[in-house]
Amino acid sequence: MSDQALAHPQRSPTTAERLPPSDLDFSPPSEAGRRVSEEVYWRDYYDQSEICYEWNNGVLEEKPVSNQETFLIYAWLLRLLATFVASRPIAALTGLDMGFRLALPTGTVIRRPDMAVVHNANPKPLLLQDNSYHGIYDLCIEALSDLKRADIERDTRQKKREYAAGGVPEYYILHADPELRAFYRREPVSGRYHPIPEVDGIIASAVLPGFQFRVADLLRRPEDAMLLDDPVYANFVLPGWQKDRLRAETEANRADAEAKRAQAAAQRADAEAQRANVMAARLRELGIEPDDLQD
Incomplete structure (x- = not known):
């Protein structure tokens, strides 16, 4: 066996290779250029054809x-x-x-x-x-x-x-x-x-x-x-997202305000406790127990 035969061994042609070229094209043949009436265009070509045709004064044009x-x-x-x-x-x-x-x-x-x-x-x-x-x-x-x-x-x-x-x-x-x-x-x-x-x-x-x-x-x-933040589009783009983001920002601001109020209340309670401790210490210096005042 020659070196050329070894380099290019014989093989059977594929089905596609055996078919005539026209049989390999599954798309319908174009009828662009054909003259048809407007009635025929609307009936047979507007939405009945696999090819999108326009109609130019009696002539089919493929889009x-x-x-x-x-x-x-x-x-x-x-x-x-x-x-x-x-x-x-x-x-x-x-x-x-x-x-x-x-x-x-x-x-x-x-x-x-x-x-x-x-x-x-x-x-x-x-x-x-x-x-x-x-x-x-x-x-x-x-x-x-x-x-x-x-x-x-x-x-x-x-x-x-x-x-x-x-x-x-x-x-x-x-x-x-x-x-x-x-x-x-x-x-x-x-x-x-x-x-x-x-x-x-x-x-x-x-x-x-x-x-x-x-x-x-x-x-x-x-x-x-x-x-969303582009001034060219911000006035109309993704209104749902904008509403969601505004809602999320509102919730975040509300949560932040609640946290600040809770922190302020905790600080007030701590200050009250400190004042109470200072007052109790002064009373004891005077020989008075805070509990005696409650009685």
């Missing part, structure tokens, strides 16, 4: 997947928004690619933002039984996919134009790269998006008054407990 870091940024901001809404119930928060319809001058599109907000003042409330939203979101958030240039263009240019034209007041694009990350607010007169100004590195929402976050924290993603 791309973000990378793990972008997902973590998305998850952190989602938790922060959920905390804000729990603390100040002025809006409803949704995700799960819940779609909404935009009738634009250039045609109708159905978009499915990664996260969205409906303010309580919105004329179309988001109902618990809804699996699509029948109004215009007040805030849309997209977790950008950078797998393809077309994916980047869709969120940063195409959806930006659509959301502005459709009347979405605020639009956030999440990504680790600051060149791809953006936060927009719609100017009502022009109907165009303008970048939300960062004040000391902080983005403050006009749609959700009081909600704000430090842009650098999207990458740091501090733990919840670290936000």
Whole structure:
């Protein structure tokens, strides 16, 4: 047997190696680019397909997947928004690619933002039984996919134009790269998006008054407990924890006050005992027993 045969012994191919490449892919084939009516989209593709499709004026568009870091940024901001809404119930928060319809001058599109907000003042409330939203979101958030240039263009240019034209007041694009990350607010007169100004590195929402976050924290993603004493978040973050901490501080102050009162009472009792001993000693010097005074 040759040295080469010894170094690379013969082996039987695995099942995966014997299968044709097409049989190894368990995901359904994408139908992106296919033309379907809006009725067919809602019936057959909106929630009946394993692939998340959006609908662009008659054409199916596959919603791309973000990378793990972008997902973590998305998850952190989602938790922060959920905390804000729990603390100040002025809006409803949704995700799960819940779609909404935009009738634009250039045609109708159905978009499915990664996260969205409906303010309580919105004329179309988001109902618990809804699996699509029948109004215009007040805030849309997209977790950008950078797998393809077309994916980047869709969120940063195409959806930006659509959301502005459709009347979405605020639009956030999440990504680790600051060149791809953006936060927009719609100017009502022009109907165009303008970048939300960062004040000391902080983005403050006009749609959700009081909600704000430090842009650098999207990458740091501090733990919840670290936000309690941060002035950027202290007004709304973890209200339950704040109540518990206030209750604990109140109990600690009460216990400390009780301990001080007990210590003061003990000191008074000790002083009284010392005075009684001094008085008894003086009486004995005069030949009088303290007990005789009691008789």
